[in-house]
Amino acid sequence: MNHETSRDLYDRALDVLVGGVNSSVRAAPQPYPTFVRKGDGGHVVDADGNRYVDWVMGLGPLLLGHDLPEPVQAAIQRRTSEGPMYGMPTELEVEHAEFVARHVPSVEMLRFVNSGTEATTSAVRLARGYTGRDKIVVMQSGYHGAQESTLVEGDREERGPSSAGIPAEFAEHTIPVPFNDEDAVTEVFEEHGDDIACVLVEPLLANKGIVEPVDGYHETLRDLTDDAGALLIWDEVITGFRVGGLGCAQSKYGVTPDLTTFGKIIGGGFPVGAIGGRTDIMEAFTPVGDVFQAGTFSGHPVTMAAGLETLQYAAENDVYEHVNGLGRKLREGLSEIVADQAPEYTVVGTDSLFKVLFTRRGDAQSGACADGCEQDPDCDRFDACPKNGADVARGAVERWNRVFRPQMLDDGILLSQNQFESQFVAYGHTEEDVERTLEAYRNAL
Known part of the structure; x- marks a missing residue:
């Protein structure tokens, strides 16, 4: 060639x-x-x-x-012809959120953002604000976007930023553990349980070769977070609306997290991210609560049209x-x-x-x-x-x-x-x- x-x-x-x-x-x-x-x-x-x-x-x-199938393409073109964006709410945002909430077990309320990185960044901030705690647990080699709290390498004993430009103090609050190692994460909770705001985990490692969870691993994370008063966050940026169909990976594996982050398919090929979860947690976001989150392009009408029509087409056409x-x-x-x-x-x-x-x-x-x-x-x-x-x-x-x-x-x-x-x-x-x-x-x- x-x-x-x-x-x-x-x-x-x-x-x-x-x-x-x-x-x-x-x-x-x-x-x-x-x-x-x-x-x-x-x-x-x-x-x-x-x-x-x-x-x-x-x-x-x-x-x-x-x-793109004709209904999806038509919806995108129609929305684009009506003006690219407004900086104000649209009915499409509501319809898209209603669709996601109907199908994904963990989602009662949603906040749309502009990328998977923005979704996980906001979810970690939300978990810290909701719990009043600072530490988070992540999986070694898991990927949650280009954000300071998760660009951390090492283990629970010695860890540091995995990128230049991140203060070492960020890594002090992030504890990496091996995926699928129940003993390691249990030991972390035994030592730091009262200070842990959340566990952030992909349902399967999808950015490091596709590694499935061993039987019982996600149930262990669910039990540990429940017992410690921490939140369980599933990063479904990759698996959302791909693994497990419309119910996402959490329906496939039978575990319901407290918060879920989305991206990719939920925007139908346009820039997008979203955080979904229980109402009492989600309402810690401003303007209801005290955890600040905002974005000029959040809920972009063209993205909302593409994402909603994509999911509706998937639901209706096998x-x-x-x-x-x-x-x-x-x-x-x-x-x-x-x-x-x-x-x-x-x-x-x-x-x-x-x-x-x-x-x-x-x-x-x-x-x-x-x-x-x-x-x-x-x-x-x-x-x-x-x-x-x-x-x-x-x-x-x-x-x-x-x-x-x-x-x-x-x-x-x-x-x-x-x-x-x-x-x-x-x-x-x-x-x-x-x-x-x-x-x-x-x-x-």
């Missing part, structure tokens, strides 16, 4: 955009990123005219794909049956390929998420979960499959990034920018896309 235009655009971008990009992960592909000209169903066409099966899907927001069915076909096909060609690797994902992790451990694939790793104790590879982000990071990450992904790209398959990001199935994908992708995996592995 010819990539000269992408190369030239990146060369120009390096002069005017920091690192040539507007979000760090976009610079991960070597030697330069692919510049996209347009989307088409489950595909994208790059600046050189190359066409790819697209499993990035905007890093998750595009549940329906690049071609969207989840389609995307989850293709996700299962991908994972089952990949499990067969991996068992035959790379038995040390691990197929992961659920619903419309999928990935192959280049794990190093495990001598055989016999008995492995055919539909992606489910953390099944009866599986032959249970002890070898990744349980947290550190396990994923010990894999052959550079082989995936520098050898495997470029080969897939040359074969017309666009995968996530690195080994850690999730890959997403959309309504615009077809069984032909799945078969073509599986064949490319056979060739590359």
Whole structure:
């Protein structure tokens, strides 16, 4: 494939955009990123005219794909034609919030914001203001956006900011623990329980290779927060309205958090974030309570139209049956390929998420979960499959990034920018896309 235009655009971008990009992960592909000209169903066409099966899907927001169904497209165009935004409330905000509250177990009230980062930042502030406590517990390798309270590395004994520009004092109040380690988080609550405002956790690690929770882990977090008077916050920015359908991951796993953060799909491909939860907690936000939160573009009418119409279309047109069915076909096909060609690797994902992790451990694939790793104790590879982000990071990450992904790209398959990001199935994908992708995996592995 010819990539000269992408190369030239990146060369120009390096002069005017920091690192040539507007979000760090976009610079991960070597030697330069692919510049996209347009989307088409489950595909994208790059600046050189190359066409790819697209499993990035905007890093998750595009549940329906690049071609929006007529009702969704019409709603966006109608709202845009009536003026871009007003700085005042609209009926759409109310309708969208009502839809979310009807379907998501934890949500009684909502506050729309402009990004997943803004949602988690506001949720942490809300938890601290509601409880009157400062400390928060997060998962090592979990991702909750570019905010000071969660850009922390280390463990409960020694920790510090994971980015320059963050005062060390921020890290004093954030306690990282390994995902899926019940003993570690229990010890933290035994030591700091009276000072913990919240536990902030993804239902599954979706930014570090897709790691499912072990049986009982989320129930343990629910019990610990209840007993300590802390809040349980689920970050469903990635999983919201993708895992578990309209009820989100909390309906799939049967645990109801106190607060939930949203992004991506809830905006239908436009910038968005949201915080939802119990009324008594949510009303700690201004103008009812004392926890300040505001934003010029919050509840943006075009975003509200796109998000609401996307979810309504999904509810009425078997969207989840389609995307989850293709996700299962991908994972089952990949499990067969991996068992035959790379038995040390691990197929992961659920619903419309999928990935192959280049794990190093495990001598055989016999008995492995055919539909992606489910953390099944009866599986032959249970002890070898990744349980947290550190396990994923010990894999052959550079082989995936520098050898495997470029080969897939040359074969017309666009995968996530690195080994850690999730890959997403959309309504615009077809069984032909799945078969073509599986064949490319056979060739590359």
